[in-house]
Amino acid sequence: MTWVFFQSLISGILAGGVYALFGVGITIIFGVMKMVDFSACTQLVWGMYFTWIFYSVTGLNCYLAIPFVVVCMGMLAWVVFKLIVRPLLGSDDTSFILVTLGLSYFLQNFAEFVFSADPKSVPSSIKTASFFIGEYSIGLPRLIAFFVMVLLVFAVYMLLNKTTLGRAMRATAEKPEVAQMLGINTSKTFTIAFMIGVIFAGVSGLLITPLYYVTPTAGSMFRTTAYIAVIIGGLGDIKGALVGGITVGVIEALVTGMISNDLGPVGVGLALLLVLYLRPQGFFGKGERRA
Structure with missing residues (x-):
């Protein structure tokens, strides 16, 4: 179990790099x-x-x-x-x-x-x-x-x-x-x-x-997960895109490696719901100030 965890962790960090790069591109457009x-x-x-x-x-x-x-x-x-x-x-x-x-x-x-x-x-x-x-x-x-x-x-x-x-x-x-x-x-x-x-x-x-x-249609397999990474990190913040991408990559790899190949997207979706509940603006997003 320990080997599976660390192997999945390494794989997830590396896989998250592509999500992060994609997210940084979206973030730059949104930020400007x-x-x-x-x-x-x-x-x-x-x-x-x-x-x-x-x-x-x-x-x-x-x-x-x-x-x-x-x-x-x-x-x-x-x-x-x-x-x-x-x-x-x-x-x-x-x-x-x-x-x-x-x-x-x-x-x-x-x-x-x-x-x-x-x-x-x-x-x-x-x-x-x-x-x-x-x-x-x-x-x-x-x-x-x-x-x-x-x-x-x-x-x-x-x-x-x-x-x-x-x-x-x-x-x-x-x-x-x-x-x-x-x-x-x-x-x-x-x-x-x-x-x-x-x-x-x-x-x-x-x-x-x-x-x-x-x-x-190759982009369809990427669409939901990549945008979730941007939302989790905080839309408009490059640090958020990096952290969100790697976080999603790790969650997807851990769930896939330790539970089931079919549940990776489910784990990412639950992570999104948790982040939206605890911090709706994402890890690094700026929340609106209430009057």
Whole structure:
């Protein structure tokens, strides 16, 4: 039992890295634009397809596709922002939710139109590779995903806290009207924030590509759990996205490993209910002050 617990704990922490990366992307968009992007899971699917395209053309290891996926997802984000998101700025939350849900449906069906619904795979020599620390096994794909998450989140932290652009993004997040009066190009900061969020979703897709088949509906297996991780951590806080992602990964792995393979989502759902009862704003979210 002790071995199962610690093995599940290690696996959960590493698996939570992808949830964390995905959640940070959603959090950046919400933090700057105050909007929740419900098309993120289909953006993840497009990250998987761009990875598959890279592998099909070059035959190289899928992890070498990161620069290619970043560029492709950045271009996709720019087009979506200019055509769909920017006209919605200043609209109510309901409009943005409905439009991003519609965008999700469109991206999924467009992927099926372009690539067909047939499952595609990206073979990798390290798909089943693992190494041992003592008696505990660590899967190499999960470990790579975790380290990529750490590097990307660190890069975003440096961007937000050590650069002029980052200060402009934080100012826009706090008071967009004041930031605009101070000469900050808020449209530019919104664009960059949206691009970062979409890129993070796409890279999350790349990181799970060696482990799953690539299909237009692949994001559905990720959708509920990933958004629960964001809610548990606290919407709008990067630390919360990290903690929420890893927490959900650990809970899912512990329940799956120690109780039943079928009860992982149930454990995550119960954790969500508990957090919402004890701290509705999430671990790091800011609650509204009562009068």
